[in-house]
Amino acid sequence: MTLLEVAGVSKSFPGVRALDDVSFTLRPGEVHALVGENGAGKSTLIKVLTGVYRPDSGELRHHGRPVSFAAPMDAQRAGISTIYQEVNLIPLMSVAQNLFLGREPRNRLGLIDRGRMEREARGILADYGVTTDVRRQLGTLPLGAQQMVALARAVMIDAQVVIMDEPTSSLEPREVQTLFGVIRRLHARGIGIVYVSHRMDELYEICDSVTILRDGRLVHTGRLADLERIELVSMMLGREMSQTRRQGFTAFAGDHTTDDAAPPVLRVTGLTSRTRLHDISFDVRPGEVVGLGGLLGAGRSETIKAIGGAYPLDAGTVEVDGTHLERPSTVRAVAAGIAVQPEDRKAEGIVAGLSVRDNIALAVLPRMSRLGIVSDAKIDAVVARYMTRLRIKASGPDQLVGDLSGGNQQKVLLARLLATRPKVLLLDEPTRGIDVGAKAEVQSLIDELAGEGLGVVLVSSDAEELVEGSDRVVVLRDGAVVGHLTGDRVTTEDLMAGIAAAAPSEDHT
Amino acid sequence: MTKNAVAERPAAGLAAVRSRLPGYGVYLAVGLLMLYNIVFTPYFLTLSNLRIQLIQVAPIVIVALGMALVIGTEGIDLSVGSVMALAAALIPLYLGYGVVAAIGVSLAAGVAVGLINGVLVARVGLQPIVATLAVFVGGRGLAVVVSDGQLKDIRNPDVLHLGSGDLLGIPVLVWIAAVLVALVAFVLRRTVFGRRLLAVGGNRRAAELAGLPVGRVLITVYVICAVLASIAGLLSVARIQSSDASAVGLLIELSAITAVVVGGTPLTGGRVRILGTVAGAVLMQLVIATMIKHDLGPSTAEMAQAVIILVAVWVARERKSR
Amino acid sequence: MSVRSNRWRRPAVAVLGAAMVLGAAGACAKSEESPTSGATGPAPAASQVVQSAAAGAATCTIDQYGGTKVDLKTAKVGFSQSEKEANPFRIAETRSIEDEAARLGITNLTTANANSQFNKQISDVEQMIDSGVQLLVIAPLNSDGWDSVFAKASAKKVPIITIDRKINATACKDYLTFIGSDFAEQGKRAADEMAKALGNKGEVAILLGAPGNNVTTLRTSGFKDQIAKVAPDIKVTFEQTGNFSREEGQKVTEQLLQSNPNINGIYGENDEMALGAVTALKGAGKKAGDIKIVSIDGTKGAVEGIVNGWISAVIESNPRFGPLAFDTATRFFAGEAVGQDIIIADRAYDTTNARADVGSAY
Known part of the structure; x- marks a missing residue:
């Protein structure tokens, strides 16, 4: 018996065929991985399943019967719930209120029975590893806990199918394990789960079967255990197996040759900012990649932003090439040779409405101009150089960056940073949310840049990437440096141990 | 959202028309309205008519240029009408020192107001609508006080020449507007400032992190907008040959915003259409002219304008939802 | 944070400085020389005259209205102006009230301006009543919505004289009397002047006042009715x-x-629009007298327009309510009967008297 099924579905948008004759089957109690590069059609397929889009052709079946969802509400009524990366609840209401919104338990007078509601909410949420006071405002909870509340709510509405779109992207490892516990329980209750993620480890840990999409077409569907990791990656990429195998999981070559005696290109001393950063100090030498390790909220992004002049500091100094940076600001930091790639590409990185050319040239306009009037010839030369070097795939320099894939957007952002001829490159999650191919390219680029003598600071939640990419790792916890990994100790095991040893108490509020 | 193929492949049919409508719909509307008038309005296709429409639209175009730049930074400037009034009030006060001095003082007032608006937005961090509201409310009051609350006739021939004189057969007023349009378009397309402006409007946080002097760009934009408004104010004075601080530029902020929006510039910033803005102002002028020439009531003209604004906003929304 | 706050302080100071310089500059302003001699110095004002004392018209006495006799000289008097003193009519109106009060030796005059906000006018007047005024002169912004004020005023028996616009209420009960012009009559007289100027033949355009305003409505209907009657060929x-x-x-x-x-005549429902029309005519290359213009109000600019030949005639709408208002109040407090509806006689300016009378235009 099948729970939810699409057969031969196609969906087109002006100029692009998002889904082409795709079939997909979900059985009760199955955790089904849905994978593919960005633009493969995952999002479109989810929107067809949840009634946001109606397919141009093909059929949607629910319990074997053909159905047509006119609106997302119809899909919800049919027991299909979706958990997005962003939480769709009301932050100003209490946890319990959010959980029972619209279905509050009533007392004899028909009024909301607050006591019972809170009691039940506590019971339900305990199963999801949320032990906080259910009277707290939802918005004051950590993101992971909020996501659990959303999940609990979705399951409560008699869900038969739960679709999870990158549910772990903002969760900490411990929260991921709680989520997996919940998924296993749902699995036992016969609920079907569609699980979308870029993280291989998670897929193999939790999923039974897999469907791989590429360019809007179905590439493979079957049991995940029968599929080797390397096969999965190659099917997503459409590359030859041997090529993928040779490249390994990350594209980092290994350690970089750095002159230990050389003076540091970046020296950070005693960075302190209210409650977030406490006396953070470290050096980066030319040609060296220094990783910043730690859990979410350890102060990695804040450190990077503070060095770039974009985070208010109470104390601490930043020196580039021995020159002290007076009165930090983003303008002065960029001028001094610091380039920051922020974590949130869309909100803080690219300017989606501008062209590839304008985005790349953005930070170096004065150099490309005379008397305030820009020289398009100079700009074109720089843009062409970086588009070629970073292999930016766009219809041309005039294409809007918002229309590019995530990986190419990231490359455009990196091109903008490199165009400023920085001495230090600060990268915050450079490969997050980009497809496997682009990821490899970005990783080898980091190697290459370090090889050219740049100092690089790398933040990544992907332990493998952090360890393989960095020459040294500075481990942070609660805004303070708690450890250094150097030489042979730069391994995932040591990193985990460092973080674990440093792990704070269970207090996560 | 979509793939590279979108931009490469020429979109076909209705979808293509719809995707171009926000940018080019205003030209289509101007064309249709012209056609209607040529057929149904007597004496429409005459030089004297063209002249009148251009003269009347010129001050709105000048104000709308500045407004378009401000809107390009995801802002709005409600104070333009009050700035016009201030400029208008100062002109007669300083004409005794000569035309140049009087114009200089008016423009200086524009610079001062622009600095106030810009500092409030860029440094203090007020929302543009709130920041410019202060001058919107207080500026006209100040102008009325400065002018003693009295309408003053202007007799200086140099000033009057600006409002009613000709150069090579084309009204000076129209020359000035045309030069300003070209200048603003040049600044936007070819200068460091123009490109930074669009980046700040498109994604202010990203512009900051890229090391752009965001505050300076914003302040400059508000100063430019206010100076353009004071130019429009003194041209209005020159044209009506009198300075009435309580009437000059009344409600012009709405006309200017309408022209900008109808011209296809999104209120969300990051993109500015200069020619579209000019066409938007011309469209509104043509609507009013058509109504007057056919002796229809003012409420009809207002309703027609409302429909145009709704259509413009609807078309813009269609684009965004894609 | 301290770093950040410093950053905007300097420009802010600079802006403030610039604004202050600008303000201070006002002190050394120098206007252009005015070529017209009549424009300078206060001209002898033409005060209002009651149009007619029609027999049998309703009157009001202090006994009917209630209240006590007071001596105006020592009385507390309140004047509430409706609109900003930004046009000649309002300027002249307020000045007339103030000048006449000064002339009569009334030292306790309170004035307020509602700046075209009706709520402000209501609260202005209520404050005056609370502060114990014994006579109220009101130039109302709206004709309706005065009930709360009347309730308050009648409790204290404060007589109210409304000027220039009428309030929809009962005279001699809610308020004492209305003094003002007959706007329809102004329109009729403008029509007569237009007929005369055009020789009873031609095409006329009307520049209407603000829509939905009763001044506009009456000046339009008066003009059209009269044109149809006296010059059907127009x-x-x-x-x-x-x-x-x-x-x-x-x-x-x-x-x-x-x-x-083909237009031969333009009727401007106020002088300002007519003066705008003159500028337009000049811009279109017309000569003075090519197109006949008649307007209403009697401002100095328009009367000068007659002298220069651009305007044919101007019907006055006299804003100098001071003498008549205080005279009415004096007679009322003296126990005499005063009219409930005092319509003033408006003058007319044309080519025969404009040059001589331009000095008395406001």
Whole structure:
């Protein structure tokens, strides 16, 4: 018996065929991985399943019967719930209120029975590893806990199918394990789960079967255990197996040759900012990649932003090439040779409405101009150089960056940073949310840049990437440096141990 | 959202028309309205008519240029009408020192107001609508006080020449507007400032992190907008040959915003259409002219304008939802 | 944070400084020389005259209205102006009240201006009543919505004289009397002047006042009725609003001249629009007298327009309510019967008297 099924579905948008004759089957109690590069059609397929889009052709079946969802509400009524990366609840209401919104338990007078509601909410949420006071405002909870509340709510509405779109992207490892516990329980209750993620480890840990999409077409569907990791990656990429195998999981070559005696290109001393950063100090030498390790909220992004002049500091100094940076600001930091790639590409990185050319040239306009009037010839030369070097795939320099894939957007952002001829490159999650191919390219680029003598600071939640990419790792916890990994100790095991040893108490509020 | 193929492949049919409508719909509307008038309005296709429409639209175009730049930074400037009034009030006060001095003082007032608006937005961090509201409310009051609350006739021939004189057969007023349009378009397309402006409007946080002097760009934009408004104010004075601080530029902020929006510039910033803005102002002028020439009531003209604004906003929304 | 706050302090100071320089500069302002001699110095004002003392018209006495006799000289008097003193009419109106009060030796005069906000006018007047005024002169912004004020005033028996606009209420009960012009009559007289100027033949355009205003309605209907009666060969072929403003009067006239070249006459429902029309005529290359203009109000600018030949006639709407208002109040407090509806006689300016009387225009 099948729970939810699409057969031969196609969906087109002006100029692009998002889904082409795709079939997909979900059985009760199955955790089904849905994978593919960005633009493969995952999002479109989810929107067809949840009634946001109606397919141009093909059929949607629910319990074997053909159905047509006119609106997302119809899909919800049919027991299909979706958990997005962003939480769709009301932050100003209490946890319990959010959980029972619209279905509050009533007392004899028909009024909301607050006591019972809170009691039940506590019971339900305990199963999801949320032990906080259910009277707290939802918005004051950590993101992971909020996501659990959303999940609990979705399951409560008699869900038969739960679709999870990158549910772990903002969760900490411990929260991921709680989520997996919940998924296993749902699995036992016969609920079907569609699980979308870029993280291989998670897929193999939790999923039974897999469907791989590429360019809007179905590439493979079957049991995940029968599929080797390397096969999965190659099917997503459409590359030859041997090529993928040779490249390994990350594209980092290994350690970089750095002159230990050389003076540091970046020296950070005693960075302190209210409650977030406490006396953070470290050096980066030319040609060296220094990783910043730690859990979410350890102060990695804040450190990077503070060095770039974009985070208010109470104390601490930043020196580039021995020159002290007076009165930090983003303008002065960029001028001094610091380039920051922020974590949130869309909100803080690219300017989606501008062209590839304008985005790349953005930070170096004065150099490309005379008397305030820009020289398009100079700009074109720089843009062409970086588009070629970073292999930016766009219809041309005039294409809007918002229309590019995530990986190419990231490359455009990196091109903008490199165009400023920085001495230090600060990268915050450079490969997050980009497809496997682009990821490899970005990783080898980091190697290459370090090889050219740049100092690089790398933040990544992907332990493998952090360890393989960095020459040294500075481990942070609660805004303070708690450890250094150097030489042979730069391994995932040591990193985990460092973080674990440093792990704070269970207090996560 | 979509793939590279979108931009490469020429979109076909209705979808293509719809995707171009926000940018080019205003030209289509101007064309249709012209056609209607040529057929149904007597004496429409005459030089004297063209002249009148251009003269009347010129001050709105000048104000709308500045407004378009401000809107390009995801802002709005409600104070333009009050700035016009201030400029208008100062002109007669300083004409005794000569035309140049009087114009200089008016423009200086524009610079001062622009600095106030810009500092409030860029440094203090007020929302543009709130920041410019202060001058919107207080500026006209100040102008009325400065002018003693009295309408003053202007007799200086140099000033009057600006409002009613000709150069090579084309009204000076129209020359000035045309030069300003070209200048603003040049600044936007070819200068460091123009490109930074669009980046700040498109994604202010990203512009900051890229090391752009965001505050300076914003302040400059508000100063430019206010100076353009004071130019429009003194041209209005020159044209009506009198300075009435309580009437000059009344409600012009709405006309200017309408022209900008109808011209296809999104209120969300990051993109500015200069020619579209000019066409938007011309469209509104043509609507009013058509109504007057056919002796229809003012409420009809207002309703027609409302429909145009709704259509413009609807078309813009269609684009965004894609 | 301290770093950040410093950053905007400097420019902010600079801006403040610039604003102050600008303000201070006002002290050394120098206007252009005015060529007209009559424009300077206060001219002998033509005070209002009651149009008619029609027999049998309703009157009001202090016994009917209630209240106590007071001596105006020592009385507390309140004056509430409706609109900003930004046009000659309002300027002259307020000044007339103040001048007449000074002339009569009334030292306790409170004035307030509602700046076109009706709520402000209501609260202005209520404050005056609370502060114990014994006579109220009101130039109302609206004709309705005065009930709360009347309730308050009648409790204290404060007589209210409304000027220039009438309030929809009962005279001698809610308020004492209304003093003002007959706007329809102004329109009729303008029609007579237009008929005369055009020789009873031609096409006329009307520059309407602000829509929805009773001044506009009455000046329009009065004009049209009278034209139909005295000069049926004159056709009104065009009516567009100029919102009582010079700029819009000019814009509409420009459009009109271009699309209706047969127009011989323009009726401006106030002087400002007519002066805008004059500018438009000059811009279109017309000469003085090519197109006949008649307007209403009697401001100095318009009367000068007659002298220069651009305007044919101006019907006055006299804003100098001071003498008549205080005279009415004096007689009322003396126990005499005063009219409930005092319509003033408005003068007319034309080519015969404009040069002589321009000095007394406001």
